[in-house]
Amino acid sequence: MARTRGSVGAETEKAIRKAAVELIAKHGFEAMTLRDLAEHVGLQPGSIYRYIATKDQLLVDIMAEHMETLIAAWRAADRPDADPRLRLEGFVDFHIRYHFQRQKEVVIANLELRSLTPDARRACVGLRKTYEGELRGILEAGITQGFFSPTDSGIATNAIISMLTGVCFWYSPKGKLSADDIIAIHKRLVLGGLSGTPRGEAKIIPLAAGRN
Structure with missing residues (x-):
């Protein structure tokens, strides 16, 4: 109908x-x-x-829209001609802020793949790989240009995405740390893990502060 x-x-x-x-x-x-x-x-x-x-199609639409909007928003925010380190910082900032505002969609996108039909699951996984490819391209550019230590870009991409997305499962705006503090910590972790020399002098948050 x-x-x-x-x-x-x-x-x-x-x-x-x-x-x-x-x-x-x-x-x-x-x-x-x-x-x-x-x-x-x-x-x-x-x-x-x-x-x-149908109910199944509704889930497909929700998950596909989430990923398509995410990809489009990142491409609009990205600066492809910039230093890979700046692009990586920008990706960390973008990913966390974007997902903080859509925590329910993040839960659905990560937990409800199991509820999709095989064809729908392949389509949604394809969109995820497209987004992951954006980050992988940044990492490979940084490795090629000598900004990041040589590493397996696929594994690094999966590790970074998992870490950044995982924040959204425990973050609360009422927590001890602000969104800016959390993003600064993750920038240091990501860039430090790749090169040991993250840009700038991000605010240091004592370990005693714990989780947000």
Whole structure:
């Protein structure tokens, strides 16, 4: 059945997508029913199909949109002609800030791959690899130009992405450290791990401060 069009339909579809993100992040995809979703946005259960094709397709759309928007936002923020060290600092800053603002989407993107069909999973994994390729290109440029120590760029990419994304699972704006403090720490960890000589004099945070 075709989706409802027009401004009202578009707003309803947006509300459904937002509610789905909330419910999936909180309860998990398998636990969320379309009846729950319809009730959350004030629709009759049968009316939900005017705005979405299937529950499975809704998850695919949410995950694909998250990755496509992430890739586009990074490419807009990146400075391809800059020193690889500056680009890497920029990537760390961008990745953490972007994901801090979308913690629920991060949970879904990382935990609900298991809920996708094989074809949908391959498509979403492909988008992830595209984004990871952006970081890998920075690392390889830095290694080639002598800014970073020789290392396996694939392993380094996976390690950095895992570390940066992992922050989003425990970060709270009410924590002891500010977003800027956390980003500064991760810049030192990433650049120091690759070269031992991170740029600048980032603010030193005592280890006793612990996690955020």
